[in-house]
Amino acid sequence: MIRRFTQKMKKSNQNFKEETVKALNEKEEQPKELSIDLKQNEEVIHAIYDNSFDIVIRPFSASDGTKGLMIYIDGLCNTEEINENVLTPLMKDAELTTNNIDTIIEQHLTISEATKVHTFNELIEEVSSGHPIILFDGNATGCSLSVEQFEMRSVDEPEAEQVVRGPRDGFIEPLIVNTALLRLRIKSPRLKIKTMKIGIQSRTNVAIAYIEEVADSTLIEEAENRLKRIEVDAVLESGNIEEMIEDHPYSPFPQILNTERTDVASSYLLEGHVVILVDGSPMALVAPTTFYSLMQSAEDYYQRFLISTTIRWLRYLFLVIALTLPSLYVAALTYHHEMVPTALMISIATGREQIPFPAMVEAFLMEVIFEVLREAGLRLPKQIGPAVSIVGGLIIGEAAVTAGIVSAPMVIVVAVTGVSSFAIPRYNAGISIRMLRFPLLFLAGMLGLLGIMVGLIGIIVHLSSIRSFGVPYLAPMAPANFSDMKDVMMRVPKWAQNTRPRLTGESNKNRQSPQQKPSPERGGES
Amino acid sequence: MIEKGRISAMQMAILMYPAIIATGVLIVPSLTAENAGRDLWISPIIGSSIGFLTVYLAYKLHQYYPGQTVIQYSEEILGKPLGKAIGFLFLFLYLHLNGVIVREYAEFVIGVFLLNTPMQVIYGTIIIVCAFAVRGGLEVVARTALIFVPVVTFLIFVLIVLLINDLDPTNMLPVFEKGVTPALKGSIAPQAWFSEFFVMSFLLPYLVDQENGLKWGMTTAIFVMVTLSMTNLVALFLFGDFVDSILYPVMSAARYVSVAEFFEHLESVVMALWVAGAFVKICVFYYALSLGTAQWLKLSEYKAVVLPFGFLIIIFARWSGDNLADLKDFLGTPAPWYLLTFQVALPILLIIIAFIKKRRA
Numbered sequence: 024m025i026r027r028f029t030q031k032m033k034k035s036n037q038n039f040k041e042e043t044v045k046a047l048n049e050k051e052e053q054p055k056e057l058s059i060d061l062k063q064n065e066e067v068i069h070a071i072y073d074n075s076f077d078i079v080i081r082p083f084s085a086s087d088g089t090k091g092l093m094i095y096i097d098g099l100c101n102t103e104e105i106n107e108n109v110l111t112p113l114m115k116d117a118e119l120t121t122n123n124i125d126t127i128i129e130q131h132l133t134i135s136e137a138t139k140v141h142t143f144n145e146l147i148e149e150v151s152s153g154h155p156i157i158l159f160d161g162n163a164t165g166c167s168l169s170v171e172q173f174e175m176r177s178v179d180e181p182e183a184e185q186v187v188r189g190p191r192d193g194f195i196e197p198l199i200v201n202t203a204l205l206r207l208r209i210k211s212p213r214l215k216i217k218t219m220k221i222g223i224q225s226r227t228n229v230a231i232a233y234i235e236e237v238a239d240s241t242l243i244e245e246a247e248n249r250l251k252r253i254e255v256d257a258v259l260e261s262g263n264i265e266e267m268i269e270d271h272p273y274s275p276f277p278q279i280l281n282t283e284r285t286d287v288a289s290s291y292l293l294e295g296h297v298v299i300l301v302d303g304s305p306m307a308l309v310a311p312t313t314f315y316s317l318m319q320s321a322e323d324y325y326q327r328f329l330i331s332t333t334i335r336w337l338r339y340l341f342l343v344i345a346l347t348l349p350s351l352y353v354a355a356l357t358y359h360h361e362m363v364p365t366a367l368m369i370s371i372a373t374g375r376e377q378i379p380f381p382a383m384v385e386a387f388l389m390e391v392i393f394e395v396l397r398e399a400g401l402r403l404p405k406q407i408g409p410a411v412s413i414v415g416g417l418i419i420g421e422a423a424v425t426a427g428i429v430s431a432p433m434v435i436v437v438a439v440t441g442v443s444s445f446a447i448p449r450y451n452a453g454i455s456i457r458m459l460r461f462p463l464l465f466l467a468g469m470l471g472l473l474g475i476m477v478g479l480i481g482i483i484v485h486l487s488s489i490r491s492f493g494v495p496y497l498a499p500m501a502p503a504n505f506s507d508m509k510d511v512m513m514r515v516p517k518w519a520q521n522t523r524p525r526l527t528g529e530s531n532k533n534r535q536s537p538q539q540k541p542s543p544e545r546g547g548e549s
Numbered sequence: 550m551i552e553k554g555r556i557s558a559m560q561m562a563i564l565m566y567p568a569i570i571a572t573g574v575l576i577v578p579s580l581t582a583e584n585a586g587r588d589l590w591i592s593p594i595i596g597s598s599i600g601f602l603t604v605y606l607a608y609k610l611h612q613y614y615p616g617q618t619v620i621q622y623s624e625e626i627l628g629k630p631l632g633k634a635i636g637f638l639f640l641f642l643y644l645h646l647n648g649v650i651v652r653e654y655a656e657f658v659i660g661v662f663l664l665n666t667p668m669q670v671i672y673g674t675i676i677i678v679c680a681f682a683v684r685g686g687l688e689v690v691a692r693t694a695l696i697f698v699p700v701v702t703f704l705i706f707v708l709i710v711l712l713i714n715d716l717d718p719t720n721m722l723p724v725f726e727k728g729v730t731p732a733l734k735g736s737i738a739p740q741a742w743f744s745e746f747f748v749m750s751f752l753l754p755y756l757v758d759q760e761n762g763l764k765w766g767m768t769t770a771i772f773v774m775v776t777l778s779m780t781n782l783v784a785l786f787l788f789g790d791f792v793d794s795i796l797y798p799v800m801s802a803a804r805y806v807s808v809a810e811f812f813e814h815l816e817s818v819v820m821a822l823w824v825a826g827a828f829v830k831i832c833v834f835y836y837a838l839s840l841g842t843a844q845w846l847k848l849s850e851y852k853a854v855v856l857p858f859g860f861l862i863i864i865f866a867r868w869s870g871d872n873l874a875d876l877k878d879f880l881g882t883p884a885p886w887y888l889l890t891f892q893v894a895l896p897i898l899l900i901i902i903a904f905i906k907k908r909r910a
Contacts, residue, residue, distance in 0.1 A: 358662070358663070359662075359817040361813075361814040361816075361817070362814055362815075362817045362818070364813065470663065470666065470670070470674065471662065471663060471817075472662070472817050472818075472820065472821040473658055473662065473663060473671070473674070473820070473821065473824060474674070475821065476821045476822075476824040476825065477674045477675065477677075477678055477824070480678045480682075480693070480697075480824070480825060480828050481677075481678050481681060483693055483696050483697070484678060484681050484682040484685060484689060484693050485681075487685070487688075487689050487692035487693050487696070488682075488685035488686075488689040495688075495692065497692055497696065500695065500696065501691075501692035501693070501695035501696050502556075502557070502560065502688075502691070502692060502695065503559070503560075503695055
């Protein structure tokens, strides 16, 4: 019965899908091939681009007298270059013949890249990417010119992933700049970057980058297949792609890492991961991702290893605090008084004397207020931000304590928890942890420490049951791989990072020559 | 094959360790002390012989019928009707045993911490998370164990280290005051726990490195022996002759911890982390039960039976005894014979028949 129902649902889904795709494609039902007759081509182009004021359709005559037509989008191309290197030679050169596009490209157009177009679909694609098209009467082949130029911000430091020591360049919106930034870091021709277009309306360029013979070929295939399955009208940000290709859509944990940093993306490429870049988004996606990679920051690898290892352990501690501190506080106050040292218990009890709420309600209240402050602070214009944090943080906190609505220790607990959650280097992982705090709070209120434990067991069971592109999320801790723990339990020095992680770099295991440990004795040795 | 996941022999060892000691460290000291008195630390060492035997039996049977669990090969050994009957007995044993384990867990939590909480809530919460894990498959259970077991083991050792100041080794003297008999008598309860190693036969078919199964199984048995013996010793050093009158010696020991007058009364922390160990134990038996049932009924997957069994386990937990004294009485007297019959005598019988059959063929 249920199976029949789901089958029916699937069938109607299928129909619906076909219909939408058809409807979306309908506008593109144009005569496919370009025609020899320029007049006819012009009419079709006018029909396609009616009511589009930014489309420039410019007729001209070539020096041999043939009629020509140039189509481009205003603002997407460098008009100076068109004037100097395209229109001037075409209209002035004496020995020009328009019946062969190849000779025109070879002999007359003084621009670096030009390709031929044969169909209207190609023409539309080229024009939308900022490539002007020239057509000649009597020739069914057009020519697309790579003279695109559009406004973009400069490559600057990513705001969400700042480091004290390390490179300052981050990805920006245009895909072509981002792939170039990757190439700058990894110059080997083994770095492959494939692209495909996703989005029926947006036709967004999506690039998959990987290093050949380091990344597993099945992983690349899997990534490509998942991307090919996407049938949406538009891809506006890499988040759109992430949601369509992740393994467990209902999991609260991010299974694909996103980064704005080129060095981070490159380091993942070198470990055999696949990086997905989306045109128009400065956020690169890295797959597969494990839980522990969400706990790593780029700087860990640039500071000296002892410091990095210590900081990494501090981060694990803060992760636990961010997740459990309010619930531990509630559990200790409600069920396990004996756990708290007597002197501390007395001072907490004095502080809580006039508080009307049970500890759980108090904690819940403060946590929600904190989340609101965080969210509000994020969206506010820069000028108002500090005002809100002062009003919210100081006045509400202080006033609430003096008014006897919340106790001072609770404010401290909430503050420590909030700050700890920001010590998690990945913003989206921090959010997941902060959200999971609330169910734990309820469990602590109902069952004390046992409740927290049951909740934590639940979270860990979930974490061990999910995978990201075939890699267990808790790898390399569970399933355990002692060699890979060198980058989880600690950050081993560069000279000891001899092998790539087993689950992503198995095919090309050794990443550097062994025994490179420096020492004074080795100083002058060649 | 119903279970598609594969684990390594080491992961199996990490699953089996808490599957024996989780309830073992809690109840075994007082059960052994009743008979063995001051020699209670020798009893687990004697009892471990059963552990080694069971591991060997499980491994040997698995060698005769690779890729099969006890539910499957008992049919091959004894023929369909008799084999099914044996299979049913095993499943019933594990259902009952699971109920008893859950009851031990709940009695402990309620007796020591959440005095006013209804027992059903305690049953329910743990069964829900266990069902969640068991439905995820063997790999998920094993990975969860990998995260928890180091923490739980570490905790036991830290606890012992923190107690060093209060330990009095002279409590163990004189050794063998009344001969070996008390220690032998006391070893009956640990033997019951050691016989639980037979649940390994549900994990052995899914090992990546089959050849290491025996090695890691034996290693686990040694670790369990050391742990049980050590906790017994610590309890003895700490409480002396009173040890048999204390219900949960390890828990009571945690109350003694006092470091810098700040870290005091760590029993809640001990309980919380112990819950993780109990979780792994329940998961292993719950998994064996669900997988075995699916194999017994020739289902294509076992996920469908997990939740219904959760309810059954809760009911069996309720039926395990009227109160804690009743439960303890069961664990001390009939349980060893009951468990040894099923998990040692029956496999010996199976292995003899299998051996004869192989010879003839």
